[in-house]
Amino acid sequence: MSRTTATFAKLKAEGRRALIPYVTAGFPYADITPELMHGMVASGADVIELGVPFSDPMADGPVIQKAGEAALALGIGMTQVLAMVRVFREKDDSTPVVLMGYANPVERYEQKHGQGAFIRDAAAAGVDGLLVVDYPPEECEGFAEALRAQGIDLIFLLAPTSTPERMAQVARIASGYVYYVSLKGVTGAGHLDTEAVGQMLPRIREHVKIPVGVGFGIRDARTAQAIGSAADAVVIGSKIIQLIEDQPREQVVPRVSEFLSGIREALDALPAATPKNAAGR
Secondary structure, eight states, X not given: OOHHHHXXXXXXXXXXXXXXXXXXXXXXXXXXXXXHHHHXXXXXXXXXXXXXXXXXXXXXXXXXXXXXHHHHHTTOOHHHHHHHHHHHHTTOSSSOEEEEEOHHHHHHHHHHHOTTHHHHHHHHHTOXXXXXXXXXXXXXXXXXXXXXXXXXXXXXXXOTTOOHHHHHHHHHHOOSOEEEEOSSSOTTOOOOOHHHHHHHHHHHHTTOOSOEEEESSOOSHHHHHHHHTTOSEEEEOHHHHHHHTTOOHHXXXXXXXXXXXXXXXXHHTSOOOOTTTSTTO
């Protein structure tokens, strides 16, 4: 059982929702990421999504694009991202870490270090999951199997436009959790329709029996709580990047910690999740 699966099983037993914050690795300071990850956990994060900087992040809006460009300018690539996870693991051996990004950095790492090097080195660093935006499920069954053999989950996106056929494809290959993109568009977009999300999740669960997290457009405790009433997890990214993009180094972790503590409190104020709306029931 992967760390991610174990974490969601524990939360399900407690009737709680997972809080999954996202941050771009190496932003806003090249050496701050492990410290920030620890601050997130101390403030209630259950899983951390760590963004791998890439020059052409097609699913990300301007906020995360800008963070990625800044991290790239600081020399942050896949090698540095894996090193950050190793440093984080020196003090935390239980919180799942999911790398989120695009195919190019993964495949470039393989070109530089040899076939199979990425999975080998990611597992050795302590990575628990991988979400590659531009890896469709029908093209990566073998990759998913190789990841699972090393205890790493392959996580997929679903969207408001996803068909039942696509949901079934994802359900067959995905592990850990599925990430539902709550709106049409890119990260950081507005106009989150919480009612529409609540209507979509039962349709997804007809096919997907692992936990379903919801992200894109969640910016405060109110929207996090509304989404958490239906989802197994709430994912927050662009708002965190906005909070820290202009902060002096000493203020980065406190600002994120204060924000996440409020989200955690809001999620924990929800009634305990029941078997009726829990994933896999």
